[in-house]
């Protein structure tokens with residue numbers, strides 16, 4: 001088996017879809033995609049009516065020789081190009097071999113390492129996410145790593161942004177764009193027992209549901225997180241059938257009968273693969289799994305197959321056991337980032353591409369108050385942790401226990417002001433999405449915090 005790195009590029013059509021199809025074709029051709037970089041978007045500078053490029057790199061494992069690999073890549077290019085473009089010049093997909101083990105290969109059709117790779121920001125940037133500390137083959141006395149080569153290049157203007165696709169009707173999230181706006185995710189719990197809005201929203205009263213969703217959108221929500229089972233500390237599981245019965249009709253109703261929601265993303269808050277699949281078939285765009293694929297071994301393969309973006313939250317144990325699992329001897333930031341790195345690796349092993357991953361540190365889940373506060377204070381350290389760079393982050397501090405204990409407010413619904421401070425801190429720390437109950441108030445907070453911090 002050989003390890004190779006392949007550059008992925010597209011600037012025509014649905015560029016992410018092209019790249020995802022190419023990765024699937026690689027897998028089918030026994031060129032197993034082991035890991036992927038983020039995808040980066042570069043705004044064209046000179047020819048302004050040219051589409052922006054999307055570039056990434058994947059690591060593959062293959063038994064093919066270099067020339068056999070090139071043949072296969074070229075046949076995939078033709079196959080995808082012919083399907084998408086009838087007689088147009090520009091190709092919708094470009095697949096180049098960057099590296100093949102540590103071999104140097106020279107042939108009229110093929111040069112490995114790729115001739116121009118060390119000069120190209122759009123190659124080195126994603127490659128450095130995968131093998132930052134490695135060196136080109138035959139480096140001899142030259143000790144430069146790929147990261148050194150990337151740092152030596154003149155910084156492109158504007159800086160390429162990492163891009164996380166959500167749906168064709170929703171703007172991709174650019175987690176490394178310092179001017180991005182924060183998404184407000186409205187919580188819609190169709191449960192009788194959630195800790196703060198249990199029993200508020202009915203899964204059968206569609207008139208009320210329409211009104212709730214319309215007001216969420218009017219108040220500034222861009223994502224609606226639909227949940228059918230409470231996961232508050234000590235909650236009782238309800239089972240997949242009941243969960244599906246609560247969420248699927250509601251999602252279908254939103255998709256079919258609320259036109260204002262057509263540009264709103266729906267996420268499904270579940271740790272069960274069958275629920276996630278039913279919800280996505282009904283119109284959900286994002287899977288929001290508090291267990292990051294731990295509680296249901298089918299979750300990660302299912303998310304990969306559905307090709308949906310997935311939120312991986314940090315937790316330990318289950319909602320029944322998590323309150324005891326709060327030991328972080330080397331610090332909550334280090335341990336949460338290490339444990340999330342393992343979940344990212346598990347997701348990639350299951351076939352989820354890196355650009356489909358969103359992270360959540362899991363405020364209040366297997367954490368006590370100092371941990372929650374440290375995460376809010378040190379979110380930039382999590383965002384920049386090695387192996388987690390360029391990923392979007394969701395923060396879910398809304399009405400949580402630590403807010404209540406600091407303010408002395410016992411009733412979760414009344415923790416709005418305390419929540420506001422946590423949302424402002426989240427934006428300041430670089431959150432891409434905040435998950436909240438008080439949509440109107442927190443939309444005001446994110447707007448002002450964005451105006452302060454996102455410049």
Ligand code: ADP
Pocket residue numbers: 070094095096097098108109110111112113114115
């Ligand atoms: P580009 O990738 O430069 O935009 P093409 O994909 O059309 O353009 O590649 C042009 C030629 O480059 C191909 O026909 C291929 O034989 C050759 N080539 C040389 N080295 C490589 C490599 N490492 N990976 C892919 N193609 C290569």
Ligand code: MG
Pocket residue numbers: 094095096
């Ligand atoms: Mg090429």
